[in-house]
Amino acid sequence: MNTSTSNKPRMSRNSKLTLCAAVLGLALLFVFDGMFDRFTMQIFKLCAINIILALSLNLINGFTGLFSLGHAGFMAVGAYTCAILTMSPEQKEVNYVLQPIAPWLSSVYLPFLPSLLIAGLLAGFIGWLLGVISLRLRDDYLAIATLGFSEIIRVILTNASTVTNGALGLKGLPRFTTMWWAWGSAVVITLFLVLLIKSSYGRAFKSIRDNEIAAESMGVDVFGMKVLSFTISSFLAGIAGGLLAHYLTTIDPKQFIFLKTFDILLIVVLGGVGSITGSVVAAIVVTIAMEALRFLDGPLNLGFMMTNGVPGLRMVFFSALLMVVVIYRQQGLMGKSEFSWDALSSIGLLPRRGARCEKGGKQ
């Protein structure tokens, strides 16, 4: 209290640093947007989408301690909703070849932002519905039930041809997910989750994770909080799905098999189950590594021999990495801890608190 009042006219060191970092980040985005070629930009955008996905899965798995494997389903709902709403009537006619689109959908045509929000809301609503049904289950039963839901959603998407165009999927979606959309959403969602976790809701989530019975006896509405966390998580997954649809510009139900959930789970586990920083860092690292390690699938020169291309070797690497992390370093990269400027000072990367803040902030 005292220290903050004595510095009142000046901003605290940490807010200054945060401001510096934000300006730096914005400047970097500008530079990247002009500098990178299209391929690099695509990966850069995918990083942002994966951040949202990892954070939303981490909210339910890491912070609320509910093991849900249904993420691919919510993404699919978001992706399809957003795609159908933003397609122009002509495009719909081109896409729905086998069976015409349902009449009530054929003339719906919305801009990107409302479509994205509706996509999120619909995914959130379905998440709420499934949460109310299934959150009475726990641990592995919940995992298998949510996995089941995501598969049911996929089967419905494959079969409801008049709405989703069935197994053919939707093609030629407008490329709305620019870098500003992708990173803008990622930043907003990250900030939202940081605030959520710090709020009383966040503390309630964590108390459920740490000990459900104790939380209940302290007056936490356990079931309500679980449903809330599940709903927010599916809302965010829906948003990410919508962004993904307009990033890929082609979607079909096969993209959303539950193996997709495993990819996100990989990021969450590597980053640390229960750490926002961990998820953000791991999402960026894993997305870039997935591209950087593409050479593993092609012909390899091992020095003493040449292998022909072995497609799939890359995924072997990642799944082996997941196993190694779970067995030898369960806390992942960050455990449950978060990034803070003070932590940086304590490992000597920044001057100690109280010392004068140098310009530039970041190392």
Added chain:
Amino acid sequence: MDFQTFLQQFVNALSLGSLYALIAIGYTMVYGILRLINFAHGDIFMVGGYLAFYGASAFLMPWWMAVIVAIALTTVFGVGLERVAYRPLRDSPRISIMISAIGASFLIENLAIVLFDARPKAFPVPEFFARNLVWGGVHIASVSLVIPVVTAIILAFLLWMVHRTRIGMAMRAVSTDIEASRLMAIDVNRIVSITFAIGSALAAIGGILWALKYPRLEPLMGIMPGLKCFIAAVIGGIGSIAGAVLGGLLLGIIELMTVAFLPELTGYKDAFAFVLLIVVLLVKPTGLLGKNQGEKV
């Protein structure tokens, strides 16, 4: 639908259900002892099928020998998997073990894509299993008769083993309380290994029978049967061997009969199991034959 079609569908359902039952037993035994969904079980099933394929087509073994070798190797594989992926996490939170199981399943699938090639392979079906029998207008592939017989024999053997032998008694003790059974001088690790050996052998038998029934091998072929059989185990009451068989049969019958009666639902076939699972979990979470376990604080 006339009676003959019904009978035909029923025979098909019985054989599919017995196959589900066979794989579900593996899930239920592992779950009963370790409280662990062995996500990799479906992949062990796939490995069994592939090993039999390579035995028969690459090493030119007679089919019975290929089958025996494949079962033996898959058993070793399953026990090894438990040693590497599950044993180090025995005392960790359940979520960690489950992530490890998912990771193991992921790893085996990707390794299979690299080693076995992602393109589907045709499984060589021996003459004996491919024969088509016609009884009163009902067509039965002989493998469809073999499957229920194999399942019945294995069920009888397991029930005998679990209820009448020392190892079975130890298994039941471990599944009731690991700590207490350790105090009673039961070698828990040995019992877990034996359970995994039995489970993996059953998965291998299931995989081979599956390949005989649907002669097409793919690295990801274990995922759907694996999930469905886990569901069968839950429906029957996880931890109960008879329950697994009941659940498997029920699932097979419901799946095929629904499609037979309501052909317009064919596209939704893969979702039936999940819907059934959710209904059972909500109405009777312990399954049809499961015992109710109180929650421990």
